[in-house]
Amino acid sequence: MPENDITPAPATGATHPLALAPVAGPASSVDGFVRQFLRNLNYERGVTLSASNVADRYFAFAMTVRDYLMARWLEDLRRQLASKAKVVCYLSAEYLLGRQLDNNLLASGLTDIATEAMAACGIDIYELREQEVEPGLGNGGLGRLAACFIDSLATMGVANVGYGIRYEYGIFRQTFEDGQQVEQPDSWLTMGSPWEFPHPEFAQDVRFGGHTETYDDDGVTRSRWIPAWGVKAVPYNYMVPGYLNGRVNTLRLWRAKATNAFDLRIFNSGDFEEAVRSQTYAENISQVLYPEDSTPQGKELRLQQQYFFVAASIADVVRLLPNGDPSTLPDRVIFQLNDTHPVIAVPELMRVLVDDMHLEWDAAWEITQKCFAYTCHTLLPEALEVWSVELLGRLLPRHLEIIYRINEEFLDRVRERYGDDLMRLRDMSIIAEFPERSVRMAYLATIAGAKVNGVAELHSQLLRDKVLPQFSEFFPDKFINVTNGITPRRFIKLANPGLSDLITEAIGTGWLTDLERLRELESYAENPDFRTAFAEVKAANKRHLNDVLRARDGFEIADGHMVDVMVKRLHEYKRQMLKLLHIVTLYEGITSGRVAAADVTPRTFVFGAKAAPGYVMAKRIIHLINAVGKVVNADPRVEGRLGVLFPPNYNVTLAERLIPAADLSEQISLAGKEASGTGNMKFALNGALTIGTDDGANVEIRELVGDDHFFLFGQSEPEVEALWARGYRPADFYQADDSLRRAIDLIASGAFSGGDASVFEPIVSNLLYDDRFMVLADYSSYLQAQERVDAAYADTESWTRSAILNVARTGYFSSDRSMRDYLDRIWRAEPVR
Numbered sequence: 132m133p134e135n136d137i138t139p140a141p142a143t144g145a146t147h148p149l150a151l152a153p154v155a156g157p158a159s160s161v162d163g164f165v166r167q168f169l170r171n172l173n174y175e176r177g178v179t180l181s182a183s184n185v186a187d188r189y190f191a192f193a194m195t196v197r198d199y200l201m202a203r204w205l206e207d208l209r210r211q212l213a214s215k216a217k218v219v220c221y222l223s224a225e226y227l228l229g230r231q232l233d234n235n236l237l238a239s240g241l242t243d244i245a246t247e248a249m250a251a252c253g254i255d256i257y258e259l260r261e262q263e264v265e266p267g268l269g270n271g272g273l274g275r276l277a278a279c280f281i282d283s284l285a286t287m288g289v290a291n292v293g294y295g296i297r298y299e300y301g302i303f304r305q306t307f308e309d310g311q312q313v314e315q316p317d318s319w320l321t322m323g324s325p326w327e328f329p330h331p332e333f334a335q336d337v338r339f340g341g342h343t344e345t346y347d348d349d350g351v352t353r354s355r356w357i358p359a360w361g362v363k364a365v366p367y368n369y370m371v372p373g374y375l376n377g378r379v380n381t382l383r384l385w386r387a388k389a390t391n392a393f394d395l396r397i398f399n400s401g402d403f404e405e406a407v408r409s410q411t412y413a414e415n416i417s418q419v420l421y422p423e424d425s426t427p428q429g430k431e432l433r434l435q436q437q438y439f440f441v442a443a444s445i446a447d448v449v450r451l452l453p454n455g456d457p458s459t460l461p462d463r464v465i466f467q468l469n470d471t472h473p474v475i476a477v478p479e480l481m482r483v484l485v486d487d488m489h490l491e492w493d494a495a496w497e498i499t500q501k502c503f504a505y506t507c508h509t510l511l512p513e514a515l516e517v518w519s520v521e522l523l524g525r526l527l528p529r530h531l532e533i534i535y536r537i538n539e540e541f542l543d544r545v546r547e548r549y550g551d552d553l554m555r556l557r558d559m560s561i562i563a564e565f566p567e568r569s570v571r572m573a574y575l576a577t578i579a580g581a582k583v584n585g586v587a588e589l590h591s592q593l594l595r596d597k598v599l600p601q602f603s604e605f606f607p608d609k610f611i612n613v614t615n616g617i618t619p620r621r622f623i624k625l626a627n628p629g630l631s632d633l634i635t636e637a638i639g640t641g642w643l644t645d646l647e648r649l650r651e652l653e654s655y656a657e658n659p660d661f662r663t664a665f666a667e668v669k670a671a672n673k674r675h676l677n678d679v680l681r682a683r684d685g686f687e688i689a690d691g692h693m694v695d696v697m698v699k700r701l702h703e704y705k706r707q708m709l710k711l712l713h714i715v716t717l718y719e720g721i722t723s724g725r726v727a728a729a730d731v732t733p734r735t736f737v738f739g740a741k742a743a744p745g746y747v748m749a750k751r752i753i754h755l756i757n758a759v760g761k762v763v764n765a766d767p768r769v770e771g772r773l774g775v776l777f778p779p780n781y782n783v784t785l786a787e788r789l790i791p792a793a794d795l796s797e798q799i800s801l802a803g804k805e806a807s808g809t810g811n812m813k814f815a816l817n818g819a820l821t822i823g824t825d826d827g828a829n830v831e832i833r834e835l836v837g838d839d840h841f842f843l844f845g846q847s848e849p850e851v852e853a854l855w856a857r858g859y860r861p862a863d864f865y866q867a868d869d870s871l872r873r874a875i876d877l878i879a880s881g882a883f884s885g886g887d888a889s890v891f892e893p894i895v896s897n898l899l900y901d902d903r904f905m906v907l908a909d910y911s912s913y914l915q916a917q918e919r920v921d922a923a924y925a926d927t928e929s930w931t932r933s934a935i936l937n938v939a940r941t942g943y944f945s946s947d948r949s950m951r952d953y954l955d956r957i958w959r960a961e962p963v964r
């Protein structure tokens with residue numbers, strides 16, 4: 132421990148090369164790090180080392196890493212402003228970032244120095260890491276994808292700003308009471324965040340409500356919007372450091388603040404109610420992330436959120452136009468729409484160009500069409516966002532007018548091509564008439580976007596053929612595929628240091644930014660010593676996971692168990708129920724005496740899943756998983772050969788512990804329902820084998836790793852369609868399959884609900900008489916595939932070989948490759964050298 136724990140005053144006269152404020156102890160040596168750490172502890176936290184608590188130390192430590200990156204960040208901001216490079220503006224309502232400290236240490240190359248520096252201060256760096264509350268500003272795949280993409284863009288040196296919302300409360304914290312999900316607010320900001328920088332000087336006004344009018348502007352008739360109320364959008368910047376390249380991009384999240392001046396004006400105009408309303412509503416806008424991830428509720432606050440962040444973001448970009456000349460816009464920026472959530476940006480840009488900058492409509496539309504591209508992330512029809520005309524017109528009257536005009540001109544073109552085909556016009560109109568007049572945001576995005584992409588080959592094909600067939604006929608060149616990816620920095624290097632070291636030992640460095648190089652591992656799969664080392668890494672990861680689960684939840688994975696993991700949002704289409712039927716089948720086999728426990732492959736099933744708070748069936752399924760776990764884990768007849776663990780509050784931090792320890796990855800959605808999946812990629816890259824359907828990115832994973840190293844089961848998408856067409860009767864499957872019937876009967880009997888058969892009756896009848904996701908139809912194929920898994924797992928050497936080949940052959944799924952694809956085929960932009 133340093134003798135004097137008060138830092139000396141900063142050295143004077145040391146001018147930084149970038150002419151920034153003098154940097155004391157520039158952290159790039161152990162001494163420098165210690166000194167800067169103590170400075171932050173003393174001057175930012177106001178405590179001495181000996182008096183500090185672990186939160187103080189975490190903050191001072193994080194600030195020290197931040198200080199180190201700051202000079203690079205400011206330089207990158209300057210460079211991006213000065214350069215003529217096209218800036219990728221990623222518009223996303225969600226960013227599921229995960230913890231920042233480790234990632235920023237890794238990116239800055241400070242891990243070793245920092246570890247040594249903390250050791251010199253007698254501080255356990257692991258304990259500090261555990262202090263960080265992850266910013267959970269997203270629901271699931273879509274939000275995590277955004278986080279991976281901005282990591283890749285920084286690492287590739289692409290000028291990028293991620294725009295989004297600084298939610299005060301992120302995705303809820305999940306707890307279980309009597310096995311049932313209870314949601315707790317996620318107050319991730321109560322301790323403050325060392326990673327954010329508010330910039331009130333760049334605040335933007337965002338307005339709502341009111342009416343529109345036309346006026347005469349020197350002989351030209353123009354429209355203008357007279358809003359009724361407004362809020363201030365204050366940007367908070369977060370650093371997005373590239374991996375060891377000295378680059379730092381910006382994530383800019385907007386926070387809503389009440390604007391007194393604006394309210395006063397309305398107040399004076401006599402509209403008291405509107406004034407009070409704006410006061411009350413203003414700061415509500417960025418308060419909470421909506422925890423729904425598939426069924427849009429048409430909630431007014433959510434539309435406010437969407438317009439709030441895109442209006443602020445567009446204003447933020449437009450203010451930087453050289454000479455205020457909008458014609459240069461398409462050369463300078465591209466707005467990528469992450470699903471339909473930010474699509475209101477389209478009429479907003481039109482409004483700015485036409486009403487504020489007085490461009491002709493056609494010129495404005497020409498520009499707008501070049502500035503947007505749209506990514507669709509779903510196939511579920513109920514997930515496609517629509518806004519009622521009534522609501523949109525009340526909140527954003529001018530935008531509704533603009534949407535109507537875009538629609539009219541588009542339908543004119545459709546008419547030119549096809550004549551007065553009323554059915555077609557109705558089907559392609561942005562405005563739906565039933566069940567109520569509403570705006571189809573995906574249509575608007577498709578018409579306005581220069582490109583429309585799906586997120587995996589199968590998804591993009593279904594998007595063209597099933598979701599938007601008329602549009603793909605009308606705009607044949609617009610529709611493309613860009614397969615998703617994940618960042619190997621977080622999900623291999625940080626999450627699985629043991630595997631990373633082993634890979635580097637084998638093939639050298641460089642693979643973390645050129646992930647296809649993992650191919651060089653293929654030959655190592657044949658090397659018994661390498662296999663042993665690989666298996667040892669997996670075993671160590673399991674031990675580490677055990678430590679984490681023991682401390683977190685008091686759980687234990689038994690020695691020698693296969694670790695079988697299913698982590699993702701709880702949704703019927705993802706089919707956690709199918710997994711559960713497998714478990715119940717094994718359990719029923721043992722307890723009925725038909726199967727000897729000793730003949731069952733020892734497995735621990737690990738679930739992680741949050742359900743949308745209003746999704747009743749999903750919550751019932753969570754309850755059932757916990758109920759089955761409780762019974763199975765406690766039953767001595769199982770002889771410890773089966774375990775069911777459901778750690779609550781699955782999040783990015785837990786994912787980073789679970790994935791490296793997994794042997795088997797469950798990707799079992801009904802074919803045609805999962806757009807891509809990205810967890811599937813993370814597991815394969817960490818050496819888990821996949822049991823999966825022919826769905827989403829599973830298709831591409833299987834193609835790359837090869838049939839022998841992937842457990843495929845279930846109907847294909849065309850088979851699913853054919854069965855629907857024939858008429859699907861789940862009860863027939865129940866009747867015809869003894870093992871399925873026994874599993875369902877056991878659940879129906881109340882065996883997992885203390886004898887009360889009513890508790891899970893809704894699940895049982897849903898399966899038997901509704902089963903929209905064909906759980907029963909795929910059950911038998913799934914069970915057979917699980918038997919193949921058991922057989923393969925029995926041959927340890929061959930399993931390990933397959934696991935290595937999974938790692939070697941899935942480098943394609945780096946988000947760096949995804950970003951290359953977007954750059955080349957959508958954004959037409961290049962890294963800034």
Ligand code: 26V
Pocket residue numbers: 270271272273274276421423424425426427428470508509514516586615805806807808809827
């Ligand atoms: C949808 C909605 C609907 C309205 C209410 C609020 C809300 C919030 C989020 C979402 C996003 C759901 C779409 C989504 O997360 N899709 C997932 O995207 C992943 C990345 O492309 C992909 O891997 C998953 O397959 C897909 O389900």
